[in-house]
Amino acid sequence: MNKILEVENLHFKYDKTQEVEQLSGVNFYVARGEWVSIIGKNGSGKSTTARLIDGLLEGFTGSVKIDNVLLSQENVWTLRKKIGMVFQNPDNQFVGATVEDDVAFGMENQGIARDEMKRRVDEALLAVNMQAFKSKEPARLSGGQKQRVAIAGMIALRPEIIILDESTSMLDPTGRDEMMRVIHEIKDKFKLTVLSITHDLDEAAHSDRIIVMNEGKIVQIAEPEVLFSSNKDMVEIGLDVPFTTNLMTDLERHGFDLPKAYMDETQLADQLAKRLKV
Numbered sequence: 001m002n003k004i005l006e007v008e009n010l011h012f013k014y015d016k017t018q019e020v021e022q023l024s025g026v027n028f029y030v031a032r033g034e035w036v037s038i039i040g041k042n043g044s045g046k047s048t049t050a051r052l053i054d055g056l057l058e059g060f061t062g063s064v065k066i067d068n069v070l071l072s073q074e075n076v077w078t079l080r081k082k083i084g085m086v087f088q089n090p091d092n093q094f095v096g097a098t099v100e101d102d103v104a105f106g107m108e109n110q111g112i113a114r115d116e117m118k119r120r121v122d123e124a125l126l127a128v129n130m131q132a133f134k135s136k137e138p139a140r141l142s143g144g145q146k147q148r149v150a151i152a153g154m155i156a157l158r159p160e161i162i163i164l165d166e167s168t169s170m171l172d173p174t175g176r177d178e179m180m181r182v183i184h185e186i187k188d189k190f191k192l193t194v195l196s197i198t199h200d201l202d203e204a205a206h207s208d209r210i211i212v213m214n215e216g217k218i219v220q221i222a223e224p225e226v227l228f229s230s231n232k233d234m235v236e237i238g239l240d241v242p243f244t245t246n247l248m249t250d251l252e253r254h255g256f257d258l259p260k261a262y263m264d265e266t267q268l269a270d271q272l273a274k275r276l277k278v
């Protein structure tokens with residue numbers, strides 16, 4: 001298997017004088033082209049894991065391998081180029097006076113030639129469906145539009161892995177759906193790998209695999225259908241299961257033969273309508 005990201009036995013504490021660790025023995029991998037979500041209640045160590053992978057935190061033990069290269073102080077700047085991070089608050093990610101400047105900002109820092117920069121700005125804005133806003137002020141955009149511009153800036157830098165850290169959590173349902181659609185499209189178009197930290201279980205349900213964290217440790221790694229069927233384990237660590245999963249369990253108890261895969265509300269409604277011949 002082609003592992004683009006491999007994390008082994010990560011231990012980390014913010015305050016080295018304290019006993020308690022924020023990460024205590026975290027192990028997982030992400031295969032090239034996979035979409036993996038990390039879920040877990042507040043403070044379980046999800047963002048700390050993401051920051052460590054992106055080289056933003058020092059002083060950990062264990063190892064992080066990106067594209068088979070061990071992350072170290074010496075190569076952190078080179079390896080970081082393979083990762084694009086999108087954070088929760090789009091307002092903290094803006095630096096340019098116009099959308100175009102903003103998307104170009106990271107490339108300017110990397111010394112990319114002007115013509116190439118222009119080409120990549122257009123391509124990235126097209127990919128997130130924001131070409132019409134090229135010369136607009138970022139401050140005037142909606143939350144969802146701002147996140148799409150942030151994604152364009154990241155795409156322009158040609159990462160191989162994108163890490164989403166609660167990046168849809170401040171958006172309304174429409175903005176969230178639109179952003180997820182865009183991420184799916186760019187993932188296919190640019191052959192990316194996605195690691196997504198999320199509170200949204202419906203969003204996580206569309207992943208290839210889900211990692212569950214609790215108190216600095218990984219408690220489970222499973223495909224969504226398998227994970228959500230272990231209802232009791234999820235509740236024990238303070239997580240819920242998606243609404244449709246609970247409903248499907250009840251319907252199966254009443255003799256409904258439903259597909260085993262996760263379904264969102266529309267898909268489940270369609271299945272029921274078919275069976276009830278509405």
Ligand SMILES: Nc1ncnc2c1ncn2[C@@H]1O[C@H](COP(=O)(O)OP(=O)(O)OP(=O)(O)O)[C@@H](O)[C@H]1O
Binds near residue numbers: 043
């Ligand atoms: N900069 C920091 N300094 C000290 N402690 C921190 C810092 N950032 C996070 N922590 C602590 O580390 C632990 C893990 O936090 P982390 O942000 O990784 O959790 P999380 O699972 O991402 O939670 P959330 O869903 O709330 O973002 C928490 O106990 C948190 O209080």
